[in-house]
Amino acid sequence: MGEVAVPDRTLRLAGDSYDREYSEPQIARRFATYARPHLAAALAVTALTLAGAGLGTGFQVLIARGVDTVARSVRPAALAALIAAVVLVGAAQWAGGALAAWLSARLSADMILGLRRDAFAAVLRQESAFFDQHPAGGLVSRVTTDSEAVSGLVSQTFAIAGQVVLILCMLGVLLSIDLLLAGVTILLMALIVVVSFVHRRVSRRWSRQEQRAVGRLNALLHESVGGLPVARNFAQEGTLYAALDRANRQWFAVSRWTRLLQNSFFPTMLTATGLGTAAIVLFGGHQVLDSRLSPGQWYLFIQTLSLLWWPLMNLSSFWGQLQQGTASAERILSLVDAEPRVRQSGHARLDRDTSIEFRNVGFRYSSREAVLDGFDLRIATGETVALIGHTGAGKSTIVRLIARAYEFDAGAILVGGHDIRGLDADDYRRRLGIVPQAPVLFKGTVADNIRYPCPGATDEQVLAVARLVARGDWLAPLARGLETPVGELGRNLSAGQRQLVALARLLLQDPSILLLDEATASVDPLTEAHIQEGLEVVLRGRTVVTIAHRLTTVRRADRIVALRQGRIVEEGRHDDLLAAGGYYADLYDRYFRHQAPDFDPQQPKQAVR
Structure with a gap:
């Protein structure tokens, strides 16, 4: 698609009158209420996620120590025991991950079902004036498109929790090998976290704009399809198409910047972690030459370090998806929390007097x-x-x-x-x-x-x-x-x-x-x-x-x-x-x-x- 020239002001989409902004803790607390009826499934997913992180770390440590053992003395019994242990741990990790994914998908679907019910109930309790001010297509977009994005947010939350636990386990291994090298690694990680948080703020703002653009496009589509017979009677199909094209181009312009932010972050983190690994390898190599670190420890450190970067980069790459899900959560929670202006405060009933x-x-x-x-x-x-x-x-x-x-x-x-x-x-x-x-x-x-x-x-x-x-x-x-x-x-x-x-x-x-x-x-x-x-x-x-x-x-x-x-x-x-x-x-x-x-x-x- 060719370049779309859209003035900056068109990218600043105003929200609806009932839109609100929620902090991450507020969103987390609200979604916890939807998870509470399914507490057993949530606890099972959490336990399996933690166990999977521990098994992932143990799997790598087991291989590293097994290599040292084999290097010192190659015994068939020891080799067989090592292979059996690796197979068992790997199988347990796979089975736990598969079960966690299934339970997480089910939990996510149950939570979104409850959220959609609340959103639809919120629509039903609104007075007629609400629908005069807010197009039906925009409301449909919140109940459907935004809830789908929120569904991904729920699954990502458990995935992020697993990545955080894995990172902590890996850090424990690094600290047990060499405090100085681990300290350098932690400084590099801190830099990555700071960059991630800056990216989060910018990405969330653009994700919010993108969801608004999608809502407006859906509203216009809904109106255009319903009004097509009238437009055809007046030979105004071109006008309808032009309006849809403008809305689509506006969505494209906002979406392009959102995707640019999301897609550029992962390569940036990949470059940063690669440079960090090179620095650690160089620094550790000098320690080996100075006999302050054994070759086996250095090898284990590098192996563990390479495993540490991957969950950290995964965690960083989740930010874009997380911000889109958070922006959608804001939109659908705003609808759920929208209070009708018309309120009935009593329970009086009419009799024959209908004056x-x-x-x-x-x-x-x-x-x-x-x-x-x-x-x-x-x-x-x-x-x-x-x-x-x-x-x-x-x-x-x-x-x-x-x-x-x-x-x-x-x-x-x-x-x-x-x-x-x-x-x-x-x-x-x-x-x-x-x-x-x-x-x-x-x-x-x-x-x-x-x-x-x-x-x-x-x-x-x-x-x-x-x-x-x-x-x-x-x-x-x-x-x-x-x-x-x-x-x-x-x-x-x-x-x-x-x-x-x-x-x-x-x-x-x-x-x-x-x-x-x-x-x-x-x-x-x-x-x-x-x-x-x-x-x-x-x-x-x-x-x-x-x-x-x-x-x-x-x-x-x-x-x-x-x-x-x-x-x-x-x-x-x-x-x-x-x-x-x-x-x-x-x-x-x-x-x-x-x-x-x-x-x-x-x-x-x-x-x-």
């Missing part, structure tokens, strides 16, 4: 101008209220606050006379039904999606509620009736059919409060008629708040609330407000008048009602 009241409520999406400021509204039990207004008037905000998608900043919202924050979250969600403009269906059949809020519902119950919606006329066009597969996100069904499935699902749920974002806003007249028939059944006897875009919706409402910039301008019934000739009448002429069946463009405004 809704806003008392002096204030809300803003960010530090910019407030969307609601001192807002008051009361909706009686069983009342249908239609919210209308221009874009940005606050209609969706009111519905989202009732649905607990966002936390309000001031005032109080009461539902059934209870503070909405003091309601039992699960009970409130069961009593609350929501129908957006574009309902979400899950992969499966039509029946599966209707049954979604009540998994235990029988086929007869599902068929019954399906027939209540538009008298069941919508079922005939379905290829296999209720067993028709809906496809991914319901793409096998038309927009109107998806809405009808959503209404049937709502009937099976049987909520007490309904929040509707104009279910008929983007369908044809025939489908709208079916949906309106379904809505008549769904709305009966329930408290309803609907965002109105259709004339049929505002006419059906018990009360219309006209909003402008987060404030109520007018409220009342359709005919009364139209007769008043105020703000609602102006909205009616702009948005609803042409929807009347007897609409005549030549008639004066407000003549058609």
